Amino acid sequence: xxxxxxxxxxxxxxxxxxxxxxxxxxxxxxxxxxxxxxxxxxxxxxxxxxxxxxxxxxxxxxxxxxxxxxxxxxxxxxxxxxxxxxxxxxxxxxxxxxxxxxxxxxxxxxxxxxxxxxxxxxxxxxxxxxxxxxxxxxxxxxxxxxxxxxxxxxxxxxxxxxxxxxxxxxxxxxxxxxxxxxxxxxxxxxxxxxxxxxxxxxxxxxxxxxxxxxxxxxxxxxxxxxxxxxxxxxxxxxxxxxxxxxxxxxxxxxxxxxxxxxxxxxxxxxxxxxxxxxxxxxxxxxxxxxxxxxxxxxxxxxxxxxxxxxxxxxxxxxxxxxxxxxxxxxxxxxxxxxxxxxxxxxxxxxxxxxxxxxxxxxxxxxxxxxxxxxxxxxxxxxxxxxxxxxxxxxxxxxxxxxxxxxxxxxxxxxxxxxxxxxxxxxxxxxxxxxxxxxxxxxxxxxxxxxxxxxxxxxxxxxxxxxxxxxxxxxxxxxxxxxxxxxxxxxxxxxxxxxxxxxxxxxxxxxxxxxxxxxxxxxxxxxxxxx
Ligand code: B12
Ligand code: SF4
Numbered sequence: 001x002x003x004x005x006x007x008x009x010x011x012x013x014x015x016x017x018x019x020x021x022x023x024x025x026x027x028x029x030x031x032x033x034x035x036x037x038x039x040x041x042x043x044x045x046x047x048x049x050x051x052x053x054x055x056x057x058x059x060x061x062x063x064x065x066x067x068x069x070x071x072x073x074x075x076x077x078x079x080x081x082x083x084x085x086x087x088x089x090x091x092x093x094x095x096x097x098x099x100x101x102x103x104x105x106x107x108x109x110x111x112x113x114x115x116x117x118x119x120x121x122x123x124x125x126x127x128x129x130x131x132x133x134x135x136x137x138x139x140x141x142x143x144x145x146x147x148x149x150x151x152x153x154x155x156x157x158x159x160x161x162x163x164x165x166x167x168x169x170x171x172x173x174x175x176x177x178x179x180x181x182x183x184x185x186x187x188x189x190x191x192x193x194x195x196x197x198x199x200x201x202x203x204x205x206x207x208x209x210x211x212x213x214x215x216x217x218x219x220x221x222x223x224x225x226x227x228x229x230x231x232x233x234x235x236x237x238x239x240x241x242x243x244x245x246x247x248x249x250x251x252x253x254x255x256x257x258x259x260x261x262x263x264x265x266x267x268x269x270x271x272x273x274x275x276x277x278x279x280x281x282x283x284x285x286x287x288x289x290x291x292x293x294x295x296x297x298x299x300x301x302x303x304x305x306x307x308x309x310x311x312x313x314x315x316x317x318x319x320x321x322x323x324x325x326x327x328x329x330x331x332x333x334x335x336x337x338x339x340x341x342x343x344x345x346x347x348x349x350x351x352x353x354x355x356x357x358x359x360x361x362x363x364x365x366x367x368x369x370x371x372x373x374x375x376x377x378x379x380x381x382x383x384x385x386x387x388x389x390x391x392x393x394x395x396x397x398x399x400x401x402x403x404x405x406x407x408x409x410x411x412x413x414x415x416x417x418x419x420x421x422x423x424x425x426x427x428x429x430x431x432x433x434x435x436x437x438x439x440x441x442x443x444x445x446x447x448x449x450x451x452x453x454x455x456x457x458x459x460x461x462x463x464x465x466x467x468x469x470x471x472x473x474x475x476x477x478x479x480x481x482x483x484x485x486x487x488x489x490x491x492x493x494x495x496x497x498x499x500x501x502x503x504x505x506x507x508x509x510x511x512x513x514x515x516x517x518x519x520x521x522x523x524x525x526x527x528x529x530x
Pocket of ligand 2: 275
């Protein structure tokens with residue numbers, strides 16, 4: 001069996017060179033379990049292989065394999081196109097192979113996946129148990145059509161077997177097989193200690209594969225991995241990739257105790273994501289003393305009205321207080337805001353920029369909302385007849401506005417009523433420029449790329465930085481073009497309700513009047529805004 005991580009090479013467009021190569025964690029997990037079961041699947045990662053060489057690599061593997069060949073493709077929505085194109089070619093070259101699709105997109109859209117004749121099976125949900133069962137049935141020539149979580153074609157019809165969420169004890173799985181990803185420049189500085197999320201945010205597809213039940217690994221298992229990362233791979237800055245690290249306070253305290261007991265609080269630093277309403281001063285303080293240094297909050301909006309629409313289950317005040325406490329303690333604090341949410345206005349977006357500055361956040365992302373399949377937002381967009389799928393979801397990218405080439409725009413996948421795509425695009429850019437055209441912030445980002453949650457890294461060592469200089473120059477040029485376009489449409493053509501005076505606030509940070517937007521004087525801003 002060959003497991004393939006489908007991935008477009010340029011998902012992050014002009015920002016691609018400034019992101020590390022992330023390990024495909026889903027495939028890694030499957031490889032770990034398979035290894036433990038005595039099966040040794042091969043794997044290919046489209047992120048790191050030369051596009052023209054992938055089929056040759058597969059052919060080399062296939063030469064050593066026995067029939068029936070099994071290909072398992074892993075696809076987020078952003079990678080669906082790559083997965084479909086590759087699988088089509090695989091079917092042509094190996095007509096009697098079995099082609100299985102897994103991961104989040106096939107879980108949410110099995111019917112669509114199986115509408116492609118060359119895909120045999122969509123395996124929904126977590127794959128650790130199901131894939132091994134399926135593999136054995138196929139290899140032993142047994143019937144597999146009774147297995148839970150499978151979708152397949154029979155007599156021209158698509159059959160969906162029962163969806164059974166796996167609530168396996170995560171400690172029953174082997175440790176993450178970092179050793180399989182040692183080579184080829186992967187960033188190994190991560191651990192993942194829990195799955196599932198009990199909240200119901202309408203834009204989030206995290207629960208599609210795992211369900212809402214929150215499961216976590218033991219502190220010992222997690223710290224064993226930290227041990228490997230520190231001692232074997234020399235990593236000291238670690239990203240906890242749990243969707244929501246602090247859902248269960250008791251588990252966090254156990255984890256902190258174990259980290260301290262083994263001395264990693266002194267040797268390593270940890271970055272994590274959390275919700276504003278899951279923190280309190282004592283917890284944050286204790287986390288800091290256990291080595292946690294950087295926190296990322298998905299604030300998403302500065303409006304409590306929108307908070308309700310997106311079913312976030314927390315308030316803006318809770319998020320503000322969480323950021324205030326974290327900053328006071330000394331954390332590096334990042335956050336996201338999502339623009340183009342249902343019910344949103346231009347003013348709501350401007351309130352987000354204002355809030356980002358008021359909170360003195362260290363890094364911010366202003367995403368454009370993306371109705372990923374399996375989310376409530378997808379259903380809303382569909383109902384409103386505003387779902388815009390280009391090709392095979394090529395425009396489904398929540399950061400497209402900032403990362404796109406200014407001459408090759410990526411159309412939005414959703415624009416809420418009473419807004420236009422152009423206006424939102426300009427608001428996203430305006431927000432980014434207002435926030436990042438700040439000498440102090442830029443200095444920090446370039447000087448300490450290890451801080452934060454890995455959104456931008458221009459190289460930690462001088463040589464790495466030097467190698468990225470051409471890409472940096474290109475990025476700089478693209479930003480100048482984007483800025484020029486923004487100025488033209490906002491100020492010359494006056495296509496957005498923003499005054500010249502307010503536009504000038506973009507430069508506040510550059511003139512080093514740090515965080516100088518007067519957040520208390522909303523009257524003035526509203527006046528210039530409308
Ligand atoms: C870590 C993470 C990342 C990391 C690493 C991603 C990676 N390559 O693994 C980074 C930061 C790079 C990243 C980037 C992006 N991410 Co991300 N990410 C996550 C996160 C938080 C955890 C993923 C994870 O590792 N889970 C743990 C593993 C074990 O679970 P898993 O991947 O689902 O795998 C299991 C099953 O899906 C299944 N399975 C997986 N593959 C296969 C294959 C076969 C054959 C079978 C049978 C089964 C199977 O079995 C696995 C084990 O149980 C998820 C949220 C979530 N909880 O899923 C978002 C998430 C996956 N990301 C998301 C998005 C949108 C992105 C970006 C597009 C965002 C952006 N614009 O920058 C990029 C795309 C990058 C790319 N080139 O593909 C969305 C995906 C939505 C969608 N429908 O596609 C998610 C769900 C978050 C969300 N917003 O809702 N991400
Ligand atoms: S956005 Fe965060 S809190 Fe909301 S459902 Fe997703 S993981 Fe959970």
